Amino acid sequence: MPQFLSTNDPDFEAGFAALLSAKREDSPDVDAVVADIIADVRARGDAAVLELTAKFDRLEIDAAGMAFSDAEIEAACASVSEADRVALELAAERIRAYHERQMPEDARWEDEAGASLGWRWTAVSAAGLYVPGGLATYPSSVLMNAIPAKVAGVERLAMVVPTPDGEVNPLVLLAAKISGVDEIHRIGGAQAVAALAYGTQTIAPVDKITGPGNAFVAAAKRRVFGKVGIDMIAGPSEILVIADADNDPDWIALDMLSQAEHDESAQALLITDDEGFGQRVAEAIEARLETLERRTIAGASWRDFGAVITVRDMDEAVALSDRIAPEHLELCVADAEGMAAKIRHAGAIFIGAWTPEAIGDYVGGPNHVLPTARSARFSSGLSVMEFLKRTTLARMTPDALAAIGPAAETLAISESLEAHGLSVRARLDKLNRS
Amino acid sequence: MPQFLSTNDPDFEAGFAALLSAKREDSPDVDAVVADIIADVRARGDAAVLELTAKFDRLEIDAAGMAFSDAEIEAACASVSEADRVALELAAERIRAYHERQMPEDARWEDEAGASLGWRWTAVSAAGLYVPGGLATYPSSVLMNAIPAKVAGVERLAMVVPTPDGEVNPLVLLAAKISGVDEIHRIGGAQAVAALAYGTQTIAPVDKITGPGNAFVAAAKRRVFGKVGIDMIAGPSEILVIADADNDPDWIALDMLSQAEHDESAQALLITDDEGFGQRVAEAIEARLETLERRTIAGASWRDFGAVITVRDMDEAVALSDRIAPEHLELCVADAEGMAAKIRHAGAIFIGAWTPEAIGDYVGGPNHVLPTARSARFSSGLSVMEFLKRTTLARMTPDALAAIGPAAETLAISESLEAHGLSVRARLDKLNRS
Numbered sequence: 064m065p066q067f068l069s070t071n072d073p074d075f076e077a078g079f080a081a082l083l084s085a086k087r088e089d090s091p092d093v094d095a096v097v098a099d100i101i102a103d104v105r106a107r108g109d110a111a112v113l114e115l116t117a118k119f120d121r122l123e124i125d126a127a128g129m130a131f132s133d134a135e136i137e138a139a140c141a142s143v144s145e146a147d148r149v150a151l152e153l154a155a156e157r158i159r160a161y162h163e164r165q166m167p168e169d170a171r172w173e174d175e176a177g178a179s180l181g182w183r184w185t186a187v188s189a190a191g192l193y194v195p196g197g198l199a200t201y202p203s204s205v206l207m208n209a210i211p212a213k214v215a216g217v218e219r220l221a222m223v224v225p226t227p228d229g230e231v232n233p234l235v236l237l238a239a240k241i242s243g244v245d246e247i248h249r250i251g252g253a254q255a256v257a258a259l260a261y262g263t264q265t266i267a268p269v270d271k272i273t274g275p276g277n278a279f280v281a282a283a284k285r286r287v288f289g290k291v292g293i294d295m296i297a298g299p300s301e302i303l304v305i306a307d308a309d310n311d312p313d314w315i316a317l318d319m320l321s322q323a324e325h326d327e328s329a330q331a332l333l334i335t336d337d338e339g340f341g342q343r344v345a346e347a348i349e350a351r352l353e354t355l356e357r358r359t360i361a362g363a364s365w366r367d368f369g370a371v372i373t374v375r376d377m378d379e380a381v382a383l384s385d386r387i388a389p390e391h392l393e394l395c396v397a398d399a400e401g402m403a404a405k406i407r408h409a410g411a412i413f414i415g416a417w418t419p420e421a422i423g424d425y426v427g428g429p430n431h432v433l434p435t436a437r438s439a440r441f442s443s444g445l446s447v448m449e450f451l452k453r454t455t456l457a458r459m460t461p462d463a464l465a466a467i468g469p470a471a472e473t474l475a476i477s478e479s480l481e482a483h484g485l486s487v488r489a490r491l492d493k494l495n496r497s
Numbered sequence: 498m499p500q501f502l503s504t505n506d507p508d509f510e511a512g513f514a515a516l517l518s519a520k521r522e523d524s525p526d527v528d529a530v531v532a533d534i535i536a537d538v539r540a541r542g543d544a545a546v547l548e549l550t551a552k553f554d555r556l557e558i559d560a561a562g563m564a565f566s567d568a569e570i571e572a573a574c575a576s577v578s579e580a581d582r583v584a585l586e587l588a589a590e591r592i593r594a595y596h597e598r599q600m601p602e603d604a605r606w607e608d609e610a611g612a613s614l615g616w617r618w619t620a621v622s623a624a625g626l627y628v629p630g631g632l633a634t635y636p637s638s639v640l641m642n643a644i645p646a647k648v649a650g651v652e653r654l655a656m657v658v659p660t661p662d663g664e665v666n667p668l669v670l671l672a673a674k675i676s677g678v679d680e681i682h683r684i685g686g687a688q689a690v691a692a693l694a695y696g697t698q699t700i701a702p703v704d705k706i707t708g709p710g711n712a713f714v715a716a717a718k719r720r721v722f723g724k725v726g727i728d729m730i731a732g733p734s735e736i737l738v739i740a741d742a743d744n745d746p747d748w749i750a751l752d753m754l755s756q757a758e759h760d761e762s763a764q765a766l767l768i769t770d771d772e773g774f775g776q777r778v779a780e781a782i783e784a785r786l787e788t789l790e791r792r793t794i795a796g797a798s799w800r801d802f803g804a805v806i807t808v809r810d811m812d813e814a815v816a817l818s819d820r821i822a823p824e825h826l827e828l829c830v831a832d833a834e835g836m837a838a839k840i841r842h843a844g845a846i847f848i849g850a851w852t853p854e855a856i857g858d859y860v861g862g863p864n865h866v867l868p869t870a871r872s873a874r875f876s877s878g879l880s881v882m883e884f885l886k887r888t889t890l891a892r893m894t895p896d897a898l899a900a901i902g903p904a905a906e907t908l909a910i911s912e913s914l915e916a917h918g919l920s921v922r923a924r925l926d927k928l929n930r931s
Contacts, residue, residue: 147911150904157901161614164604172598179848180595180862185841187875201912234911270874289730292875296723311927317920324916356915403890407619414613414892417924421917422893425905428614429889440704441621441726443887453877455863456837458848459856467591470584471859477581477668478635481790482758483855486751490851493745 065345065369069338070379079372083386083437087328087368088299090278097253097282104257109264115254120196120227124249126265131236131247139233140240147234154426155206155241161428162214165447171456177463181456186216187292189267190450191259192244193274193284194235196225196251202238203424207431207445208274209242215450220244221269223259225251251276256283260291273449275432294449295442298435299328302420303389305380305402306344308337310395310416316347318393321421323364324357330368332387334380341371381405388439391420410439461494499779499803503772504813513806517820517871521762521802522733524712531687531716538691543698549688554630554661558683560699565670565681573667574674581668588860589640589675595862596648599881605890611897615890620650621726623701624884625693626678627708627718628669630659630685636672637858641865641879642708643676649884654678655693655703659685685710690717694725707883709866728883729876732869733762736854737823739814739836740778742771744829744850750781752827755855757798758791764802766821768814775805815839822873825854844873895928 068078103111109126117123131139140148171181190212194205205222212220222239224231226249239247248266250258256276262268272284273294284293302322306315319331335341348365352358374380377396384392388408395416396402403412410433413420424431432445459468468487475484502512537545543560551557565573574582605615624646628639639656646654656673658665660683673681682700684692690710696702706718707728718727736756740749753765769775782799786792808814811830818826822842829850830836837846844867847854858865866879893901902921909918 146907150907150911153901153904154908157608157610160608164606165616167601170598174591174594174862176591178861182599182863188841203908203912289870289872292872311923314920314923317916317923320916321914321920324914351916351919356913361916400892406888407622408886409888411889411891414890417895417898418891418893419920419924421909421914421920422898422902422905423889423891424917425908426901427612427891427893428608429616429891433889434886436723438723438726439886439888441886444889446887448882452842452868452873452875453880454840454843454873455845455857455867455878456848457845457852457857457861457863458834459852459861461851464851464856467587467860468856470587471856473580473584474588474637474859475855477584478637479790480755480758480855480858482751482754482785482795483858485785486748486755486853486855489745489748489751490853 065365065371067341067371069373070375071373079383082370085368087330090281093278094282097279097286100253101257101283101286104254104263105261112250112254112258112263115252116250119252120225122226122229122249129248129250129265131249136236136240136247139231139236142233143237148237151202151206151234151238151241154203155210157426157428158206158210159214162211162430162447166214167448167451176466177460178467179458182453183456184451184453186218187271187450187452188217189219189221189269190217191269191272192220192222193256193272193276193280194222194224195276196227200224200232200235202232202234203431204275205235205238206242209239209244211430211445211447212450213243215447217450219267219269221259221266222247223250223255225249225255253279253283256280256287260287271450273445294432294445295434295438297432299330300325301330301332301389301435302391302393303332303334303384303387304393304395305334305377305384306340306395307335307397308340309397310340312340312343312347313351314416314419315344315395316351318419319344319369320348320351320355320361320365321419322391323361323369324355327360327363327367329364331365332370332372332389334372334374334383336374336377336380338373341373345371377402384409388437390433390435390439391423393418393420408439410434410444464490465494499799499805501775501805503807504809505807513817516804519802521764524715527712528716531713531720534687535691535717535720538688538697539695546684546688546692546697549686550684553686554659556660556663556683563682563684563699565683570670570674570681573665573670576667577671582671585636585640585668585672585675588637589644591860591862592640592644592864593648596645596864596881600648601882601885610900611894612901613892616887617890618885618887620652621705621884621886622651623653623655623703624651625703625706626654626656627690627706627710627714628656628658629710630661634658634666634669636666636668637865638709639669639672640676643673643678645864645879645881646884647677649881651884653701653703655700656681657684657689657693659683659689687713687717690714690721694721705884707879728866728879729868729872731866733764734759735764735766735823735869736825736827737766737768737818737821738827738829739768739811739818740774740829741769741831742774743831744774746774746777746781747785748850748853749778749829750785752853753778753803754782754785754789754795754799755853756825757795757803758789761794761797761801763798765799766804766806766823768806768808768817770808770810770814772807775807779805811836818843822871824867824869824873825857827852827854842873844868844878898924899928
C-alpha cells in the first residue's frame, strides 16, 4: 500500500521524515570485482576487454570488430521505421536548440588597479558515453548525453554499448548517428569504462565519461574518477506532482505511473490540498495498474514507495517540495507559474497540467539526466557545462603589481610562504630601482 | 636532481610520459577508520564529535563550546596587525569583485512550437567549509572558499577548523568574519565532515562541503558525497612556467619555488626554448634554496619532481603544456597573450612576467582552488557555480503539446514505456475531443 499522509495528522512529521530517508535501492558491493577488471584492462588492454566481452556478453569479437563499422551503422539506421526516425530527429533538434542556449560566455576586463582579468571556456577534448545494453537501452538517453557534448564542442565522442549475444537496438545507433557520435564500440560493463578511462591498443583514452549503467558501471566510474571526469551517479528516478482538485485524476495517475514504471525502486509522490482528490488519483492508479504492460514494476514501486500527502494549503506544498528536492516536479495548480517561482530545490519543473513529465523525457528540450535522491539541493542536471571547463586569466602591469603586490607579499609572509612573497618582492624591487 | 629534458633528445617522449604519469603522493588508506568515525557521529552526534576532538586535538570542550563565540572572534580579530587586516580586506574585495562577475543568468523563452522553456539558478541553502588547522592553516583559503559561497547567495555558511591544543590562527577567524561566515566550530577531521553532512544536536546539516584537508578529511568527503555535494579532492599543487631567454632567471626561479615550498609532493616545471636559460633558472633555484626558510620542503619537491624542458619553438611548448594540463600556468614570453589564446587545458593562466603566480594565490581575484593532477582537462577551479544549481523549466500549451506530443508518444512506445506514452495520449485525446 502506498502511504497516505496529511499535515493535519499529529504524527505527520515522523511519517514525512521516514518517507524522505527511506532507502530505495541496495547497491550490491561489486567494488572488488570491478577493481580487478580495471587492473586487467590497464595491464592487458584489448585482450582483457575482448575476453571479458566474451564472458559477460557471450560475444566473440576481435579488436578490429570492437567498433561498429559505418556499414553496420547505416544498415541498422535503415531498419528504423520512418515514424521513429522522425520522432528521434525532432527530439534531437529540440534538445540541441535548448542546449545551445546554455553555452556560457568568456569574459575579460580591466579593473581599477590596471589588472586584466577574465576567464575562458574550452571544451573537453574527448568524452566517452556509456549506454546500457539489453532492457534499459534508451535511445533518448543517447541524445541527452551526446548532444550536450557535441554542442559544447567535444571533438571526439566515443560511445560504448554492450550487445549481449550480439543484439543491438537499431534506435540506439540511429540516435548516436543523429547526435554526431564519432565512434561506437560494442563493449560494456566495467571493462568498457576502464577502456575509455585508460585506453587500449584500439580505443584512445577520453577525458570525461558520462551516461547511466548498472552497479558495475557505477562502481567503475567511481574508481576511474580523478583519472577522468565523470557525471553524477544517478539513483532511481522520482517524481513529485503537486495538484489541486481541478485536475483529471487519470492524467495525474498516468504521470505518476510514468515514473513508477521505470523501476521497482522509482518513487511517485502526490501532494494535494484536497484529500478526496488524492483518493481519486490513487484509485485511478489502481485502475491503470490492472492493464499496464509494466504493471509488476510500476505496482511494486507504487506499493513500496508511493505516497499521497494532503496539505492545508499550497504554501505548505512548496515547503514540503523543497524538503523533498525532487528530480521531477510537476505543478498542476491554478497558478503554476507563481508556484514555480517559489520553488528552490528541484531538478526540473513541469509547469501546468499540459506539461506531462514524459514530454521532458523526450522532446521538451531540457535534459532528462537530473539529480536524484534529494541531490537537487546541491546539484544540477546534465548540461553543456559538464563538457566544458573554465581557465581563469590574469595579467598584471607593473602599475597593477605595484598597487596590489604589497598586499600579496604581506599575506604570503603571514602564511610563512617566503618564496611566494619573494616572487612578488623581486618584481617590486625592480620597479623601485627603475 | 630535477630532470632536464629536450624535445631534441631521441628518448624525449619516454621521459616526458614518465614525468606526466609520475605518482607524487601516496595517500594512506584511512577509509576504514573514517567509516567508523562517520558511523559514530551519525549514531551519537555531539558526544562522538566531542570525544574525537578530545582524542585527536587534545581539546576538552562541551557542546556549548563547540562554536566560537562572537566575543572570541572579536578578540582574535582585534589581535591581527593593521597591515595583515588591510591586506586581507584588499584580497577579499578583489576576490568578491571577480566572483560577482561569475553569476550566471536565468533564461526563459518561447519557441516556435509555443513551448515556454528556460532555467533558473538558485543557491545551495547551507554550505560547510573545512579549514585545516595547524601548519597548513591559510586565511587565503578561507577567503577563496567562503566568498564564492556568499556571492552565490548561500544563506548559512558553517566553517569548521580544528584547534589542536586549543591553538587557532587569528587570521583565519578574521578571514571568516570578512567573508561573512555565519558560524565557526572548533572541530576538524572526519568527525567535522560527518557533523556537517549529517548534523548533530548542535550543528545543523549542510547541503555542500568544500575546502581542503588531510587524508582523513578527503576520505570523509568521498564517503559523504551523495548525501551532500563536495568540491574536488585536490592533489599536491603544481606550476608550469613557459619562459623565453628574455626573463630574469631569478624571477622564474622564485615563481617555481613558490609552488615547491608548499609541499614535498608539489611540482615545478619550466619549459623554455633556450637551453642555457633553463640552466640559469636551475642555478638560480639552487642559489635560492640555500637560504629559503622552507628549503627542506622546496628542495625535496624540486629534486624529486622538478623538471626543465627545452623545446625547439614555442608551438611545441603550447602542445606540451596542453598534455600537462597544469593547475597553474605562467607565460613569460614575448607574446604572452597570443600564447594564452592557444592554450586549451589549464586551471589558471598568469600572463606575462609581471604576473607571478603568487598574485593569484592572494589578491588577483580569480580563485586559487584549481584542478590538479592533469584534471584541468575536464574540470575547473572553484567558483560561484559550485554553490548554485540549475532547475530547468518547461511549460507546454495545448498547441505546443499537439505539436510535439506525438513524437514523445512514439519514442515512449519504442522504449516500451507505456505509461509515458499514455500520459501524453490522454491529453492529446482531450484536445481531439474538444
